[in-house]
Amino acid sequence: MSQAPALVWFRNDLRLEDNPALHAARACGAPVVALYVLDENLSYAPGAASRWWLHHSLKSLSEALEKAGASLVLRRGESAESVKSVIAETGASHVFWNRRYEGPLVDTDKALKAELHEQGVDVATFNGALLREPWEVKTKTGGAYSVFTPFWKALRNLGPARDPLPKIRKIKGADAISSDHLDDWGLLPYAPNWAKEFDGVWKPGEKGAQEQLKRFLTHIIEDYADQRDRPDFESTSRLSPHLAFGEISPVQIWRAIHTGMAAGAIGPNNGEKFLSEIAWREFSYNILFNNLTLVSQPLRQNFKDFPWREDEPAFKAWTRGMTGFPIVDAGMRQLWRTGWMHNRVRMIVASFLLKDLLIDWRKGEAWFRDTLVDADIANNAASWQWVAGSGADAAPYFRIFNPVTQGEKFDPDGDYVRCYVPELADLPKKFIHAPWTAPVSALEKAGITLGKTYPIPIIDHSVARKRALRCYDAIKGG
């Protein structure tokens, strides 16, 4: 009789390198069954853009596993049931997975672990997604941090929980069992294929993640501290979708940056700045882990009474990049076309939705969750609440972005706007962020008719700003 196999349940950890669950399974010496379950009824099932990414990432993982000697079993259905059924089919005696931190998913995993234990199946779980577990980073009095700076200092002192684990090249695969065909899952869009530009922009999968990290370290990080707010050229790491799907781990990133800094290849300012962004991700997970309703309820109680407006036409204009504010529209169209938006522009469009339009942050959160390839429950919810002012260490009430000023400051030549709002491409740069201020002759020359070829602004920013300040005044205190 052959040895009972070990089951590795892959979730958002679609990589072979530095994957603690996979390593442990391999170390126990049993043949390995690799499983991915698509559970479309689970809380936080992937949005449309994430489904596109997931398809390609699973394909990449499957090929990498195949090359190492194992195959990836795909199952669709209720996650715990699917795992149990694969255990029954294979006779697996051990199960390994990397932990999740989103409230309902933690419960699912805990319940399954307990049930399997009772049936005599060994379950071992690991930290594959974070530098430190949320419960490891605590204040001196044992509480969770709610201000970023002391959190970051504490995390930096602790450092990552482990050194990166080496790449796995050989795996003893278990006997084959039936698997769904990835193409049958319908993760890719068709009719219309709105993701056709994604292929040119992204390379999902572990290999793509490593290539992007390398590209970032050799060409981009050298100006990171100064240039990271510029959306008009590649100024950021673009690792977010790879991180969201666990194609690369923060431990690997930490190591790469520290190695580079020690060798003098990465300046300390740039390295530290980038690591602090990785720390923001950890901070978000920490907040979510300690606040199960982060996605649906404001962290600060007084925001329960905030007078958000219902305004479907304005929301629709925002989602389609038709607000009449070029930097906002460029961002929303970049999101639609590529599944991603530069971080600075995310803040601008979020500030516009929340403060200019007074539309509930939950509507913005849901839109981003559906359209971003890097949609991450913790980051997304924590960041929307941060801009709203209802979150941890949040923006003060008077921080209301002026979309024209922000555009001129961070897209000084208007190249970003020209790329994503081509109908404004021929407008001189002094008008590009505020076409309504351009003289008729300049508009004519650029082939623009406001209200026809490009929208008239849907709101007067200075009026909207005052209105927002009044709303924030109404809920202040508490």
Place this chain on the structure above:
DNA sequence: TTTTGAGTTGTTCGA
């Protein structure tokens, strides 16, 4: 226990 210093990412206005 009380106190103290600090807190990612802005804008506007007036000198």
Place this chain on the structure above:
DNA sequence: GTCGAACAACTCAAA
């Protein structure tokens, strides 16, 4: 064009 102050008050973390 440039600069500093005002925009509030609160909460957190640590001493």
